[in-house]
Every structure is written in C-alpha cells, then in structure tokens.
Amino acid sequence: MSTDVTTDPPHTSPPGEPSESKPGPLARLGTWAGTHRRWMFAIWAVLVIGLGAAAPSVFSSLAGAGWQANGSESVQVRELAQEHFGGNSSAAVQVVLNSPDGPLDPAAQNEILTELRAIADGDDRFAAVIDPQPGMTVSPDGRTAIAIIGANASTDDMVKAVDDHKAEITALATDDVEVYPTGASALWSDFNKANHDAMIKAEMISWPLTLAIMVVAFGSVVAAGLPLLLTLAGLVASAGALVLLNAVTPISVWAMNFAMMFALALGIDYALFMVARFRTAYAQAREKYDDKTAALRATAETMDTAGKAILLSGLTVLVSLSAVLMVPAPAVRTMAVGIMLAVTFVLAASLTLLPAVLAALGGKVNAGSLPWTKKAHHHHGHSPLFTKWGKFLDRRPWAPAIVAVGILIALALPVFGIKVAMPSIAVVPEDAPVRQGYEVVAAQMGPGAPGMLTIIAPESEAAEATEILTANGDIAAVMPAQPAGDGSGLAMIQAMPKVDPSDESMGATVDTLRADLPGSVLVGGPASENLDLQNALNTWFPRVAATILALGFLLLLVALRAPVIALLGTVVSLLSTAAAFGVAKLIFGDGIGADLLGFDPQGFLNGWGPVFFFAMIFAIAMDYTVFLLATAKEHYERHGDARQAQQDAMGQSGRIIFAAAAVMVAVFFSFALADPLPPKEMGIILGVAVLLDALLIRLILLPAILRVSHHGAWWCPKWLDRILPTISFKH
Template sequence: MTESGIASPPQETTRNTRGTLGRLGAVMAGRARIVFGVWLVLLLALGAAAPSVFNSLAGAGWQADGSASVRVRELAQQHFGGNSSAAVQVVVHSDTQAIDSAAVQSVLGRASAIFAADPRFGEVVAPQPGTSISRDGHTGILIAGANASPDDMVKAVDAHKSALTALSGNGIEVYPTGASALWSDFNKANHEAMLKAEMFSWPVTLAIMVLAFGSLVAAGLPLLLTLAGLVASAGGLVLLNHLTPISVWAMNFAMMFALALGIDYALFIVARFRGALARTSDARAAVAETMSTAGKAVVLSGLTVLVSLSAVLIVPAPAVRTMAVGIMFAVAFVLAATSTLLPAALGALGHKINAGSLPKVGRQHHRSPRFAAWGQRLHDRPWPFAIAALLILIALAIPVAGLKVAMPSIQVVPSDAPVRQGYELVQAQLGKGAPGTLQIIAPAAESAQVSNTASAVEGIAMLTPPETVRDGSGLVMMQALPSVDPSDARMSTILDQLRERLPADTLVGGAPAENLDLQHALNHYFPIIVGIILVLGFALLLIALQAPLVAALGTVVSLLSTAAAFGVAKLIFQDGHGAGLLGFTPQGFLDGWGPVFFFAMIFAIAMDYTVFLLATAKEHYERSGDPSRALIDGLAHSGRVIFAAAAVMVAVFFTFALAQPLPPKEMGVILGVAVLLDAAAVRLVLLPVLLRLTGHRAWWSPRWLRAVLPSISFAHD
C-alpha cells in the first residue's frame, strides 16, 4: 500500500537479514563447549542457593505501602508492645476446664515461655476477661506481640507452630491464629500444592511434546532448557532476597510461568531449526537461520512478557511487586537460555535432534499441511468462522460485568489447618468479628471523643477501653470488635464510617483494614496497569511488525480472550458453578489481586502467540508480497507450534486447578481457560481472519513511520 491506499510490493528483502541474533546463534553453535561450560558454572553457583528458595523467601507483604492501616501496625509495634495485625494469637479451648484452671494456665505458661525465648515476639498478653475470654470461660486468646517485620513474624510462626500445637492434649486444644499464622499455614499449603501440580504437569508436558515433535530428543530439549531456567531463577531470587524481601509467591508463579513460556520458546526454536535442517546439512547455518527468524520472534515475545509484567510494579504492595519480579526473573533466565544455551545445544546435536523418532508419530515437518489447509479454509470462508469465534468470546465475557473482588477469606486455607480451626473456634465462642478486630490509635487527649464516636458506628459490637503507654508518645489504642466476619462486604462500610467520623489525626487499622486498603490500591491501579500494558504491547508489536494496523489488531483481540477468561472465573469462583467438581467452596468473589496480576499474565501469554503468528506471517509477506500467502503460510509454519504450546500451557495450568488451596486453583482455571480460548478462538481463527479481511492494509506502514522505527525484518535469505 502507498500512503494513498494503492497496493505496493513488499519492502526490500534482498538485504542481509541474518542480523545480530543470527550471528549470535552462529557463534553459540560454533562455541558450544564454552557455552555449556559457562552455563554449568552459572547453574552450579545459583543451584547451590536454589534448594533453600522456599525457606528463604518472604511469607507476607500483602499490604498497601503508605496506607493508614500499615501506619497503625507500625505504631502498634513501636508503642504498644507489638500488639499489631502481625501479632500471633494463640487460641486455647477446653470443653471441660475453664481458662483459670491449673491445667489451662499451665498450657498458657508454656506457650508464653516459647514466645519469651524468641526476640521476634514482643509483649505477651494473657487472656483478658470481657475481651479475649469467652462468656462461658472455656476459650481464651493469648496474644504474642510482633517485634519484627511481617515477613519475619511469618517465619517465627513457621518455627514455633509445631511446638505450640503440640501443647494440645488432655482435653485442651491449642491453635495459633492471626494474620502471621494465616500466611504461615497458607504458604505451606500453597507450596505443597504447587509442587504436586508441577510434578504432575511434567510427564503430561513431555507426552504432548513427544506427540508434537515425534522425537524423544527434540521433545526433551525444551524441558531441559526450562529446567535450567528454573534453577537459575530460583537461585537468583534467593540472592535477590538478601537485598530486598521477595515473596515466596514469586517462586510459585515463576515455576509455573517458566515451565510454560520456556517450553513455548524452545518449541518455536526447535521446530524452526528442524525445518532449516531440511534445507542444509550445516547445523551452524541452520542455527543462524533459526535465530534470525524464530529467535527474533522469541526475543520480541519475551520483551512483551517482561513489559506486561513490569506494569504491575507500580502497585504499592510488596507481595504483588515481587510476584511480578519473580516471573520476570524466570522469563529473563529462560530467554537468556533460549538465546545462548539452546543454539549451542542445537549446533552440537545437528541432525541428531531427530534421534529417538517414534515410528507411529514420525518426523514432523516445519510446514504443516493440516494448518495450511486450515489457513486456506479461513481464507475462503472468513465470515462464518469470525462470527462463531466472536459469539463464543462475547458470550463468555458477558458475566465479567458482575465480577466482584475481595481479599481472600479464611476459606483459602485448608479446613484442617490449625489457623482455620482456631479462627472458627474464636468466631463460635467470641463472635463473628472476633478474628478481625480493628485497631484505633489516637492522641490521648481525644480518647473520650474517639471512644464515643467509634462505639456509635453501626457494626461495632464492642470497644475496649483506651490502652495508654508510658513512652511519652501521647497515644492510646483501642480494639474495635466488628459484628461481621472480616471478609464480609459490610466490613468496608464499617471501616469507611470509622475513618469518616473519627478525628483527622486518628488512625484505623488492623488485619481487615490492611486487606481493604490493599484492595482499594489494587482497584485504583488496575485501569492504569491495563492502559500501560496495552500501550506498551502495541508499541512493541509496532516496532516488531512495522505495521500499525496489524499491531493494533494483535493488541485489541488479546482483550477478548482476557475478558472471556474472567467471565468464566466469575461463573466458577463467584457463582459456584462447577465448585463441586473442582472441590472448593465459593467465597462469592474472586481474590482481589486476581484482575491485576492475571490480566498482566494473560496478556503476556496472548501476545506470546501473537508474535509467533504475526512474525511468521510477516516473514512470508516480506518474501512474497501476497497477503493471502502470508496468512496461509503463516499458519502452516506456526499453527502447529501455537497449538502444541497452547496444549502444554493448558495442561500445566489445569494441573494447578487440582490444587487444594483456592488461589492456585483460581490461577490454574483462569490462565488455562484464557490460553485455551486465546489459541483456539483468537490466534488460530479470529486473527488470521482479520489478516484475510484487511489484506495489504494489515502490513502497510507510512513512510514517516518506517523512517522513525528501527529496521526489523523476519525474512532470511
């Protein structure tokens, strides 16, 4: 197309298109032993730290930095013996003996001794009548103040919860509970579930890879590459944790994402390499061709993933930020391995890449006749397929309008976890709101006014007398007991009313307030993150493809699969459809960090496939100047890779849907559905149809834009 809209021949393709990546690939292939040696040293160095990753990383960080609730926690630890949201509550109950009995007092004394021996715990407060002892006198709460950061308090609970629960016996039950104990138990359950899912997904992944490649060597290579990326990222996160606390969730997500994306990248590279080997006996030349074409697409895809996840870093929540950092670490290491270690391995293997071919599967060719036929079918009858895909995506996306989000409730913890048993016992004996006490810190001179105002707020069942300090701070603290469960939607109204009616220099915090403040921050930053990701995603596609229309189409259609995935999430996790099949009790909402984080992850994956498809189509358009051939050959050369990569990702993600804790289950279902819809309905149907309908216009670029953008070509001489 010229700027007047007249068709024009493709841009010049006779130039040397080997490029930097092609030359890098040739160097890696020619110096395989050196590359293997460097990676071996790197993996040994980082691998030494990797086994400690789950014990080293931080266990908390779910807070909105700079919020009033975080300030309350800091003041409580500084002036009130650590009686903050991070304090540990030990629930002691007996059906037959009262709290003031000798046997129960002995248990309380031994629990106090455990806390006194660890400097991470602050002041220990025995159960108090009227506040932390039930009306029947058979249940009491011992509070051990927090004298360390929330992350260290979770580790402190990790260290002592076995000793505390071991105090149970002779008709006396002991359960550590509170926010620190909650994260301790949840992180443990989550870690175990993630490992089980990973172990289950590896053989499934290998089976899919063997079917995709028809060769054991070709199928095993991506798995080894991914394993190298996982080991490197695990060790890197442990080292990074010495500089700044990294959430243990970072590694959980990194494991899953590295496996999925690492296989994606390696699959694309290996498939292209096998195609190049069919045209030359020189393995080094085949590697150079592969890296200058497919390698370029992989690098651009990896950059898109990193850019998408970097947008999450603006959320002022340590756990959310470090989850993004963990995935970015893993993607960076996998990308580095794909650009260096994989070309070296391919160069060393050469035609041995096809070793171990299965007789009934056979050797797979780079150009798939089936996907070529599918591309021809889409070309000949675009509208029926486009309408069908759109109807499916729109129908699934409609429920997203009613999606509700909130921070996780106690139901995310297994029912047999000590923290949940203690939580439910406290609710049964002291009231629904007892596990979620709000904390009010005010100037001592205003304590009477604050007490009267807070007591009058609807939803506050009880307010403790002001607790004063002797350190000269002039502050008092009161505990406000709500009448509703901490995860009840009415808690937000109670908190808002307290903050609106109390004097301006009064702060309201506590665990429920921290959750609500974090949810507010996530809701606030969500549209900003979406905008950043869309703009940066479009910019990267524009740079890669040099064509504004196809870059815009590739960006916009990614929103369809994302909306549809969240629509399905609403039906399952909010409304409870299929809850029995998946084995969970619906909370009535989606976990609050889901939209922010899952949007970035889904968009990154969607753009991954977009780059694979459009880069291949662009390569064929540069060669032929025919948009029809670009569509058909683009699908013929990338369709099977996208299909196999999507199958691997769906298998990986859906294994997490079998996890017991709810957040990994949400992650597995949402990401699995998103990949399934994106590959089946968007990348292999809707986007090719849009290429058919736009023709030359899809690849047109104005002269001024070509002059501004860096010159990037996917063709290879």
C-alpha cells in the same frame, strides 16, 4: 492452488550469491554460540551450578507476608502498635486456649501461659506475652481465652517465627485444653505451606504430562526433551537468583510459585518454536551442505527468524509484568519480579544455550523419531493439516471469524458483574490450627472477634473516639482505651465488629469510622489492612491495564512496522483476556462447576487476581500473536502476497501454536487440582485463557483478520516508516 514457497531455499540476492550476505545480530549470535558451543556449555554449567546451590532453600528462605498497601492508614496503625503497645499489632500471634467441657481451669491456664512465655523469651522476634484480659480477650462463659505474643519484627519475620514455633505452641495442648495459634501471621504461615504443597504436587503431575505432549508434537524423543532441559536450566538459575535477591530485599514465596509455572510454560513455547524452525532449516541446508555446515547455517537461520520472534515475545512478557511494579504492595511487586527473573533466564537460555545445543546435535535432533513423523519432514516444516485450515480460512474467512467473536463476547459479558476481595479464612485447609482457632473465637466471642479493629488515638481524644465507636451500629463491643505507657501520649482502643472480617459490609464500616472519627485517630487491624490493600489494587488496576495495552501495542508496532495489524493484534488479545475473566466470574463468583472442581465458592475473585492475571494472560496472548504475525510478516516480506502469507503462516506455525497451547493448558490445569483456592484459581483462569486464545484467536480470528485486511494489514504510512527502526523477519 498455492505452491509451497518454502520448498527451495529463498534467494533475496541474485542466484549466484549466498542469500545470507548480511546476517543479522541474532544470526551472528547463533553462529557464535554454535562454533563456541563448549564455551556456551561451560558458562551455563557455571551459572546453573552456581545459582543452583542456593536454589534448594528457595521455599524456606523467601518471605511469607507483604500483603499490604504501603503508606496506607492500616500499615501506620500496625507500625504504631508494634512500637508503643508491646507489639500488640496485626502481626502479633494470638494463641487461643479453649476448654470444650467447661470454664478454663486457672491452674492449667497459668501452666500453658508460663510455657508460652518461655517460647516467646527464647526468640527475639517475639515481644512479651499479653495475658488474657477478662471482658476483652476471655469469652463470657470463661471457656475460651486469647493470649497474645507481641510482634517484635517485620511481618515477614513474624510469619517465619510462626513457621518455626507453630508445632511447639500447638503441642502445649492438654487433655482438657485445646491450643491454637491464630491471627494474620499464623494465617500466612499455614496458607503458604498449603500452597507450596499444592504447587509441588501440581509440578509432579505437569512434567510427565508435558513430556508426553511434546513427544507427540515433535515426533522425536530428543527434540521433545530439549525444551524441558532448557526450562529446567532457566528455573534452577532463577530459583537461585531469587534466594540471593531475597538477601537484599524480602521476596514473597509466591514469586517462586508463579515463576515455576510461568517459566515452564514459556520455556516450552520458546523452545518449540526454535526447534521446529531448526528442523525445517536443517532439512533444507542438508540438501547442499555437509552435516556440520548445515547445522551451523540452520542455527543462524533459526535465530534470524524464530529467534527474533522469541526475543520480541520475551520483551512483551517482561514489559507486561513490569507494569505490575506500579502497585504499592510488596507481595504483588515481588511476584512480578520473580516471574520476570524466570522469563529472563529462560529467554537467555533460548537465545544462547539452545542454539549451541542445536548446532551440536545437527541431524541427531530427530533421533528417536516415532513412526508417524517420517512424512512430516517432506513438507519442510509445513503441517498439511494446518496448511489446509489456512486455505479454508482464505476461502471463507467471515463465518468462522463471526462465530469466534460471538463466543468471546458472550463469555466476556459476565466480567461486568465481577467482584473482588481479599481471601477469607476459607482458603486455609479445615484442619489447619489457624482455622480451628479462628472458628473457636468466632463461635465463643462473636463473628467479628477474629477481626478486631485496632484504633490508635492521642490520649486526649480517646474518650471522644470511644463514644463514636460505641454509637456505631456496626460495632458489637468496644474495649476500654489502653494508654501506651511509654510517654508517647497515645492510646489503643480495640473494637469488635458485628460481622465476620470477610463480610462485604466491613468496607463500609471502616470507611464510616474513618469519616466520623477525629482526623488524628487512625483505624487499622487485619481486616482494615486487607481492605486498604484491596482499595490500592482496585485503584491501580486500570492504570496497570492501560500501561500494558499501550506498551504491548508499541512493541508490536516496532516489530511488525504495520500499525493496522499491531492495533488489531492488541485488541484481540484484550478480547481473550476479557473472556477468561468472564469465565472466572462464572466459576469462582457464581460457583458454576464448583462441585466438579472441588471447592467452596467465595462469591468473589481473590483481590490480587485482576492486576496479576491481566498481566499474565495478556503476556501469553501477545506471545502467540507475535509467533503468528512474525511468521506471516516473514512470508509477506519474501513474496509480497498477503493471502499466501496468511496460509504459509498458518501452515508453518499453526501446529507449533497448537502444541504450545496444549502444553500450557496441561501445565496450568494441573494447578487446578490443588486443594487451596488461590493456585486452583490461577490454574483454571490461565488455562481457560490459553485455551480460548489458541483455539478462537490464533487459529481462527487473527488469520481471518489477515485475510480480510489483505495488504492493508501490512500498510505503513511513509512518515511512520521513516521513524521506526528497520526490523525484518525475512532470512
């Protein structure tokens, strides 16, 4: 029915003139990179080696904390406790001494405390050791006591201090007394280590798997190796840049974990798109020119078409993630910064280093070809299978589209029952000292003991505050008020809730206390810090999501100059995001498949998930939208036939989208094998999102929408046409 419109090099000008009479800025950049490739290689070598020198220390030098809502009541409490109460804040290290066989022997206890003081005195980050207080930090049966090493540094530095001294403190245990460092700083220390180990393990699995998928997708060893080389350059540079940035402002260690995962997935996407396009353009140019000229012309054409789509896609990802910077939580902000850095480096490598490599390789890009790929080159980059699928959707667009929408809506429905909360102690491995200490304290002193509330009041109001606390039915015990003793006129009261810090009712308890206590009295402690952060995340989520959607739509509108398809492209991306969260609710909220995936469901999604995953999933969804629509727009600009443009776009980009999605799913699902829950959650949610997005939206729904909307998809009112910048994908 249709003729392959890309078989002959298209002529937009009269046949006698070269069609590339006015190469665009990206085509010029590609030509420059190709002709000055030695310079390009030298620049990247200096960049990668220079920044790479700092890269190996990335996990040890990045910050471990930052999970707080800046400006919240609980952060004020922590700062006051640190300043006026000998560092007895939520960042202090609680050292649990436990004698399983009977009451603690005073001599053994004193010996351990003396050694503990020596450790604390030897590090400026620690304040003085606060001895166990009978009736407060000693269990009723005398078997368990808690000594507190005060915090004399920021939360980030306290996590590092625990990293440095954890083994030393645990080693104070004797045959009769167990010793466990616990508390928030120790929790983050163990938590970050478990996650780092899981990330490295997942990377080890995903790299070989990725290479295998790439070889199958490209059918050539050289072409398959290029994306990995490119991604590696981008990753090393961004790791080094994060270390340097961390010297200026603390960057969460999670920033690197996310950046590794995202840079690998996106770098491969971009390179796939570019290399596939280059091979087609090179095959066409080689019919007319010698190898060197053909390689340069193909590089320019690749940059003018695929390069534009990649630049637009990269900008969409950066814009989506920049919206996360609105959330006033340092860890969340720096995670976004980490990914943005990695994406920037990968994007820069795709648009400068890759064209230089392609121009240098020329025909050698197909070296190491596998037997079954010989046929594919005759189709000028069009996949016979996806061309057939495009034609099928052209004939019957409605049924597949309705089925796809039905599946997505069904999967998205559970979203309305989704619950979020900050992670509980269960996210740390069972053998971690912090969890063992936590469980001992909960068993010996009551479930609320590990999550003591810290109340700071003016001394004049301490008696009234104590009365209100004692009268509250959710509080199990109230400790006597302790004056600061430094002339500040403040007093600290510790109150033990009746429930575990992760219990759903904790939020209501803290809200009630804040409402009942006098206005000058502040409620804090580790559990309150988690609740305040959760509230901030919940407050900011709708704003972040709305910003991402609006900016995503605007970017598509500017690039495609077509309001109808820009709006529909944004809406279908939102649909796949909602479906991914619906699946997340079924798995992590309801525990469906938990045994198979090897985790204990918490009954909720980790608190930072919605804000962060929304930005990441939407960025990836828009990534594929851009690839498909930019290709369709290019063909539509060339011959003006909307139906043919949909088929050509499917034939040309279907296989690349399918291969890119397969790589992303492999990368993300390899993180699902991690033991700790957060990387598992991240891997599964992002993997499911990409799977749904590629199969149901990019390969069914969006092409069907293009077919049904016909010329309407590319319509643009005259007034809008006048104000939008002129961007063309035609080469």
